[in-house]
Amino acid sequence: MAISRDSVSDIWGERTPYHGDGQWPVRVDERVLEEPERWVQSACVLCSNGCACDIAVRNGRIVGVRGRAEDVVNRGRLGPKGLHGWEANNNPDRLTTPLIKRNGTFEPANWDEAMQLIVERAQQLEKQYTASSIGFYTSGQLFLEEYYTLAVIGKAGLGTPHMDGNTRLCTATAAAALKATFGSDGQPGSYFDLDVTDCILMVGHNMSATDTVLWMRVLDRRRGPKPPRLIVIDPRATVTAREADIHLAPRLGTNVAVLNGLLHLLIEGGYVDEGFVQQHTIGFEKLRETVRAYTPERVESISQVPAAKLRAAAEAIATSRQLVSTCLQGVYQSNQVTAAAVQINNLNLILGRIGRPGCGILQMNGQPTAQNTRETGADGDLPGFRNWNNFEHVKELGRLWNVDPAKIPHWAPPTHAMQIFRYCETGSIRMLWIHATNPAISLPNLDRIRSILGQQRLFVVVQDAFMTETAQLADVVLPAAIWGEKTGTFTNVDRTVHISHKAIEPPGEARSDFDIFIDFAQRMGLKDKDGAPLIRWRTPEEAFEAWKECSRGRPCDYTGLSYDKLTGGSGIPWPCNEQHPDGSPRIYLDLKFPTDPDYCESYGHDLVTGGLMTATEYKAMRPAGRAILRGAEYVPPAEEPDDEYPFYLSTGRLVYHFHTRAKTGRSQPLVDAAPDDVLQISEADADALGVADGDWLKVTSRRGAIKARAKVGGIDAGQVFVSFHYGYWDDPGRARAANELTMLGWDPVSKQPHYKYAAVKLERVDSPGTRQPEQVVLHPEDEDGSLSEAVKETAKGLVDAAKSLKPEREHTADYIGLLRMSEQQLVKAFAHVRKTHAKEPDIAVICKLFESWSQEAVDMLQPFADKYGEHRHGEPDRLEDALLRQRVPNAFALLRDLHDLWLLVNESVISVDTLEQAARAKRDKAFEDAIKQIRKRNKRQRRWLRTRIRQAAPQTLTVPS
Structure with missing residues (x-):
């Protein structure tokens, strides 16, 4: 047996202070329970750090692990999950047959x-x-x-x-934010940047719990010569936050306001690298305009972060020479997640702190x-x-x-x-x-x-x-x-x-x-x-x-890598190719970003609504290899505390467990370290509720309820925290999964769910006292049955049976019917306007042409109505009834009729957009071609109508007739 340290009680191990690029000293962590016959190269998959390790094997079983000293990521170190999680491989619960x-x-x-x-x-x-x-x-x-x-x-x-x-x-937001700013996914930072930087900003990133070996690297820098300043933005007083020089504790859901406040102070304070911004970015003036309103006092009113603390954080960032910014779930799972992550990118960019040692962004991942x-x-x-x-x-x-x-x-x-x-x-x-x-x-x-x-x-x-x-x-x-x-x-x-x-x-x-x-x-x-x-x-x-x-040829170029090259030494970063045969720890050294329209991964979104930018809109920005500064105004969360649900709940990770504990919950040392969930609550709220450490609390949201023991302290009043690891597979006999409480909503850009805020109410209870919300029987031979579960299954069966009685139909037929009706109504509408305004020379000619186009569209759709069916519901009829009317022919009547025609054409345009997606999904080329032809004519109809309206409006509205 060889155990270098007790990583459960001593999570991060002894300090090895250092300063300098690649100078982090070696410290090999090892936990082996039997003498191994051989060692096999691997890397840990229980957090996103990717720590290299060797697997100890004896008699065809894993008996331990040790860190790989030669690897640049961890230099031999492993965290508690890495040193213990392998025990799951040997667990008797393993599935062994289909x-x-x-x-x-x-x-x-x-x-x-x-x-x-x-x-x-x-x-x-x-x-x-x-x-x-x-x-x-x-x-x-x-x-x-x-x-x-x-x-x-x-x-x-x-x-x-x-x-x-x-x-x-x-991790979806990491990708979305990198695409929005740099045109492509791929981290612009390196762990090596932590070796030399003089300033670290962690936003919603409890690194001490989520990335333990990376936290060791930060601690060792902080204990060495020239320690970097550390600024942490987190609602809780975590181990990470307590290490910080400056800790900002915002109200849940207000990250965008806080980050806009930092940007405001840096811009107004004159700290912007004007040359860098002008040469290597676009969008600065719009960003400046957006953040202008976020004064420290306004940010305090929104986020409860004291204005003085915000100013102190901005000054620490501004007066440093370098900056490494990181973020994780405290950003990604909260309110306005992509908007917030992009503002972190903006902080580094407006200061010109990217593409050189000690300057980088790590939009962290949640999984390995x-x-x-x-x-x-x-x-x-x-x-x-x-x-x-x-x-x-x-x-x-x-x-x-x-x-x-x-x-x-x-x-x-x-x-x-x-x-x-x-x-x-x-x-x-x-x-x-x-x-x-x-x-x-x-x-x-x-x-x-x-x-x-x-x-x-x-x-x-x-x-x-x-x-x-x-x-x-x-x-x-x-x-x-x-x-x-x-x-x-x-x-x-x-x-x-x-x-x-x-x-x-x-x-x-x-x-x-x-x-x-x-x-x-x-x-x-x-x-x-x-x-x-x-x-x-x-x-x-x-x-x-x-x-x-x-x-x-893509940003993530692996062509210089091979299994042989990756075996025996350290991990190698991409891009690894002819230009970078040994990999490239840092990218964007030339300050050329993959934003070219023909190369980029995304054309971008509206950060607040999620609306897609078109290729035309993107090209019009002319990014030309420059990073894109995108601002976003603060929008309050979708759910906030009220009289009925007065507390704000956030969920997150514990240092000893991963995801839903499928592996870590089967390692006894990790189970012993964190056997069950607890609910973190402030001292003030605990006093008001008459709650002490270890008391049972019932937590209820608009979606469900759980029960957990209280842990008092380390969080602001009005907020509570519970981890998301615990479920029902080990049958605790009560509702305890945090996601019984959370909302089925998501960020409009990255589509990442909102786990970090939900309004809840708390109640002190004497004991857990209730069964879990759904029985999950792992060992049926030990179960005496459950009437409530049988009733539930029967009810579910009846609901499903009722649904199955409804006749199924393919809804392509609905939109074929809708589009044909729209075009038929346009035939009638153009004829109506042509006859009403016969004295208008251009109206008669153009409307007759458009009338023929719409009739051709009706005819073109007939083969596909025969093929896929056609259902009609009367929506265009109702729209026509509400719009085109018989009017006395004059200038104002013409304007109104053109207006109504424009609305009717848009009805067709939306149906065309919808059917085009269906045609592509069906891979029906003839259908797609027909739809495209109709689209072209609809667009030409709409363009002419808009032009004619703009021509008629000034005279009609300003001169009485």
């Missing part, structure tokens, strides 16, 4: 039975409803090779737009392989940071995969996770395949999520290592191999790629996610245009080589 639910009970099955059932259902749904009836919900725990294989299956094989993962819950979901397209975006809204990028993938680019989903924004579950709820998605994640505990508003997953019409496949709360609701459960039992690569926050070699065999019949995806593709018969197998690789290394070609 399971199929029959008559409400899981029965063991072989792989052929399970996979054939999945394939038959997928083929049936694809034939009956198109691939848009199939969705994938993946994880932040797979390897790059698995994500890429999944992305190609979904995008090029099936052509479904419905693919996302639980990384939407933790989250970066790879974004790179490979397993989160719904296109692989290689390509732009789904740029058809040239889609065609690149079509050539790479040898498929028709029309099949690759690009006709609408990728479907985000929360929308996927909404489609499942409405019956639009009929099959959902979930990999290595537990949405029955991790998603917000759990009662609603359980109801969605429990629908009889939704075929649920769960691929996992343990019988989670989500797996209990599945129709098929596939036993998956996990870390240590398979080979693959993954990429951490600062773009460092590590390889994890297979150390042991998975238990029983469990298979790697990679092998499961390959099997599915083969059984589905997925082919390219030439009839060859779509998935041309059979091993993870072959998949990695295929991915390298996909990444070639």
